[in-house]
Amino acid sequence: MSVARAIALGDPTALPSRREEDWRWSDLRGLIRVLPPPSPPNLDPHPRGPFAGVADEEILIVNGRGPDRIDVAAGDRRFIALRFVAALDAGAHVARIAIEVGVDAQLILLESYEGEGERYVVEADLTVTLRAGARLERIVLTHDSPEGVSVSIAKVRSGPASRLAQTVLSGGARRQRIETRVDHPGSGASVRLDGLYLLADRRHSDITTEVIHDGVDGATVQLTKGVVRDQARGVFQGRIIVRPGADRTDARMGHHALVLSDRAEVDAKPELEIYADDVSCAHGNTVGALDEEALFYAEQRGIPEGEARAMLTRAFVGEVVERIEHDGAREIARAFVAEHVGARP
Amino acid sequence: MNSMLSIENLHVSVDGKPILHGLSLDVPAGEVHAVMGPNGAGKSTLSYALAGRPGYDVTAGTVTLDGEDLLALDPSRRAAKGVFLSFQYPIEIPGVPALTFLRTAANAQRKARSEAEISAPDFLRLVRAKAAALKIDFDMLKRALNVGFSGGEKKRMEILQMAVLSPRLAILDETDSGLDIDALRIVAEGVNAMRAPERSMLVITHYQRLLDHIRPDRVHVLAGGRIVASGGPELALELERAGYDRYASAA
Numbered sequence: 387m388s389v390a391r392a393i394a395l396g397d398p399t400a401l402p403s404r405r406e407e408d409w410r411w412s413d414l415r416g417l418i419r420v421l422p423p424p425s426p427p428n429l430d431p432h433p434r435g436p437f438a439g440v441a442d443e444e445i446l447i448v449n450g451r452g453p454d455r456i457d458v459a460a461g462d463r464r465f466i467a468l469r470f471v472a473a474l475d476a477g478a479h480v481a482r483i484a485i486e487v488g489v490d491a492q493l494i495l496l497e498s499y500e501g502e503g504e505r506y507v508v509e510a511d512l513t514v515t516l517r518a519g520a521r522l523e524r525i526v527l528t529h530d531s532p533e534g535v536s537v538s539i540a541k542v543r544s545g546p547a548s549r550l551a552q553t554v555l556s557g558g559a560r561r562q563r564i565e566t567r568v569d570h571p572g573s574g575a576s577v578r579l580d581g582l583y584l585l586a587d588r589r590h591s592d593i594t595t596e597v598i599h600d601g602v603d604g605a606t607v608q609l610t611k612g613v614v615r616d617q618a619r620g621v622f623q624g625r626i627i628v629r630p631g632a633d634r635t636d637a638r639m640g641h642h643a644l645v646l647s648d649r650a651e652v653d654a655k656p657e658l659e660i661y662a663d664d665v666s667c668a669h670g671n672t673v674g675a676l677d678e679e680a681l682f683y684a685e686q687r688g689i690p691e692g693e694a695r696a697m698l699t700r701a702f703v704g705e706v707v708e709r710i711e712h713d714g715a716r717e718i719a720r721a722f723v724a725e726h727v728g729a730r731p
Numbered sequence: 732m733n734s735m736l737s738i739e740n741l742h743v744s745v746d747g748k749p750i751l752h753g754l755s756l757d758v759p760a761g762e763v764h765a766v767m768g769p770n771g772a773g774k775s776t777l778s779y780a781l782a783g784r785p786g787y788d789v790t791a792g793t794v795t796l797d798g799e800d801l802l803a804l805d806p807s808r809r810a811a812k813g814v815f816l817s818f819q820y821p822i823e824i825p826g827v828p829a830l831t832f833l834r835t836a837a838n839a840q841r842k843a844r845s846e847a848e849i850s851a852p853d854f855l856r857l858v859r860a861k862a863a864a865l866k867i868d869f870d871m872l873k874r875a876l877n878v879g880f881s882g883g884e885k886k887r888m889e890i891l892q893m894a895v896l897s898p899r900l901a902i903l904d905e906t907d908s909g910l911d912i913d914a915l916r917i918v919a920e921g922v923n924a925m926r927a928p929e930r931s932m933l934v935i936t937h938y939q940r941l942l943d944h945i946r947p948d949r950v951h952v953l954a955g956g957r958i959v960a961s962g963g964p965e966l967a968l969e970l971e972r973a974g975y976d977r978y979a980s981a982a
Contacts, residue, residue, distance in 0.1 A: 679822050680822050680823075680824055682785065683824070684832070685805070686782050686807075686810055686814075686818075687815075687892065688839045690839060697832075697835060698827075702825075704826045
């Protein structure tokens, strides 16, 4: 069952449901009784995206229509803003794009999901190939509308000595899933898969990752942090599989969330499946409230409660932002945090 | 004499359990008063109640600072009025550099008092001078506040914050705990440097040791949730000699 299949068939019973282990916290079958009609072609001008003026090039995919390939030639460097827009008239659509980063090439990809309409059901499928020595820094920023349903699935095949560095910045939607699956060859390749979800109202965000280590000498680090308030719901599913023979794999996964209201919820499932010897793997998972002692300490020094809460929340998520390597992307991540948590005074 | 801090018949409960039972205490401007007492007497409860910590419920009594009702204010407003509490166990604030924290606090207090913000260069100059006096390496202030600091470093950071925020009323809760003799001397010198006619201090301690370095004008004995004896500095020496046993019955 998949969103793409349900859209192709116009059949909501083909949507993923909570009965599937991988979708238990992001049920779509129970949510969507009737799929919206297929999205029409849309040639309207779209206001500037969140990465306007930062990247060198912009690629626009509206209502599922746009370029279907990005190629970065061997040794080349490109800096691209890739916008997936569900326009005002969007209904249901699937966007597909293949991205290939050539040998020793570099791509900085600032990817945005922008929901202009109200009730849309959309999927984006990305097939990413990193050749030997290729480097991809991928920032995913979501701007979905509160009633939108948006699923993004990226399948990444990493080459030897390649580098994937990814940060997902999610503000949630009615249902939203950002899924990343990486075939990790070991062989000196490294992967960083980070995420941040900052959710309010009734928004939902699901960050799902799977990394399969299938060769010796691979490294994966993951840090996801989340803050949920009101009746929001955050989901983190992280799976790292170390196949037999993938020795000297180094994998670390962390997920930490703050739950700021009684009616908000966080569901987390960190999984390490290790079938090789001589590996170094660790994971940590915490879900809790803001530290009341720290809050009182800050207030005692004269910082008003609301400002103190924002300061401590910003500090909690700051670690994820600081790991972004590209300066311009890091600034955008800071602005994203300020927008969702409250700016510095 | 005109009292700056005036505590009248203060009753405080924690989790529904009464800890302070009618504590009264006056500290005139410019004076340093010590509050001594055995473990469990309510010393930390007094400091937290004055600072407004949630969960420390004042069930009766009044506290005024410069004649103004302190109990009606939330903790940050009390701080802006000039209440500073040096914590017995300073809290770690991951992700917030000490310098950022202190500047946020200083400007929040100024804003609450309708004063202009302190400029970045002025702030840095002030902090550098105060940090040097307390033998705090300036680079330490770029690290997350108190995270990975030793006990002595944390206490020095408390005094640095006090020096920068320049409070009307400083409450020092067991400031000597966890300090070796050299650190104690540095901290005490930092506190003594802040003695001023317009500032009062409440030094809360179990042991007399700290009072060799910070000489109090008055000493009060807190036992069983009340002040049971008051006197001059000699009272602290007497307590050191005779212990708190004789006050157990008074409580």
